[in-house]
Amino acid sequence: MLLSGEIDAAIGAGPVDSPDVQPLFSEPDAADAAWHQKTGIYPISHMVVVKNARLEANPGLEQELFEVFKTAKSHYIEGLHSGDHPSQADRALLKMAEVVGDDPIPYGFESSRKTLETFVRFNVEQGVIPEKVDPEELFPASTLTLA
Structure with missing residues (x-):
């Protein structure tokens, strides 16, 4: 294009x-x-969204989902650092690791806090949303400390 x-x-x-x-x-x-x-901002590339009603109907679902994705990411990162993934996207992540540390795909609320706060602030400043929202309010409390 x-x-x-x-x-x-x-x-x-x-x-x-x-x-x-x-x-x-x-x-x-x-x-x-x-x-x-x-x-200190690191762009968020993906986010999993689950309806509140689904979480309420399935206690612990948010933690199960978190662990499933965390495990998958862990396996991928191991392969990435071992050189098992020679794709262009993998090489780009390895370059990013040189900037941000061994884990080029931060995972969890705390690793995204600054980015989320900035995103909310930009949206208020640009009139996309009417007022500031605390990022903690956007996630189930049980997931805020998962890493």
């Missing part, structure tokens, strides 16, 4: 083999690292 001119810019387009597509910033990896070091 970048090459055809259908879009003028993209986030996370990955490598494009054309001189017509260039990063917006010189040295984008260094800019990413500097921004993370300055703000």
